[in-house]
Amino acid sequence: MKIATWNINGVKARIDTVLEWLKETSPDIACFQEIKSVDENFPRQPFEDLGYNLETHGQKGFNGVALLSKLPLEDVRRGLPGDDQDEQARYIEAGVSIDQGALRFGCLYLPNGNPLGTEKFPYKLGWMDRLIAHAEKQLRDEAPFLLLGDYNVIQDPIDAKNPQNWLDDALFQPESRQRFRALQNLGLTEAVRSCTSAEEVFTFWDYQAGAWQKNNGIRIDHILLSPHATDLLNGCGIDKHVRGWEKPSDHVPVWVDLAA
C-alpha cells in the first residue's frame, strides 16, 4: 500500500499536474496540502473518476488540506485539536480498514512561521505543541498511525543545500527543530531518513532565483510513522522528477510503501 503526501500549491492551478501524477503513481492514499480552495469549489469529479474517495478541509484563498483514498475514508476529523479559536484549515485525519485492522493517518500543513518577530512564529510553535499532544494521544491506541505533510521544518543542516541561508528563517530555528525532534521522540519514525542517509535529498525548491536549476532545495515534507506503522514499512521515496514538469508545485510528493 502506497501512501503519499504533497503540497500542491493550489488545486485549481495544479489540477492537470496532480492528475498526471496520480495516473503515473496510483497511490492508495494521498494527502494534499495548500489546496487553496473552499470545500464547495474543490474539483471533486476528476479525482472521483480515478476511483478516489475524497475528503477536504478547505478555506478561502490560503491553506487547506485534502485526503484521497481508494478505500473508504472512515472517522474523518477536521482541524487539529487543542485550540477552538484556530480558524486556519491545516489538518485533516481519517482511517481505512486493512487486513491488520485499522490504519489511521493525519494530513498536516504546519504553519510557516515567518517572519520572525511577528505573531506567526509563536503560532507555529503553539501549533507544533498541539501536534505533539495529539500524536501522544493517538499513540496510546498502539495501532498503525501516520502523520504526513508539509512540516515547514528543516531538521538538520543536511536537509538544506545551503543551511547557512536559513539561520534567520522560522523553518530552521532551534525552537522549531526541537519540537520536530520531540515529536519523533514520542516514538515516531521519520520515514525518508530511515530509508536513506544520502545528502541533497530535498522536497522543496523555491520558484525564485533558479533554485531548482541549482538544486538549491530543502527537505521539509515528512512522513512520521508510529511503531506499528513502522513495522509495516517496506520503503519510501521522493518523486523529484515532478518538480521538472510544466506548471509544477514548488514541493514534490513524498511516499511510503507499507506491507498492508
Place this chain on the structure above:
DNA sequence: ATGCCTTGTCGCACAAGA
C-alpha cells in the same frame, strides 16, 4: 539589502509563501 516567482483574491495591486 532586496527581489528574484507563483498563487488567489480582487483588483486593475496586493498578501503570503519558504
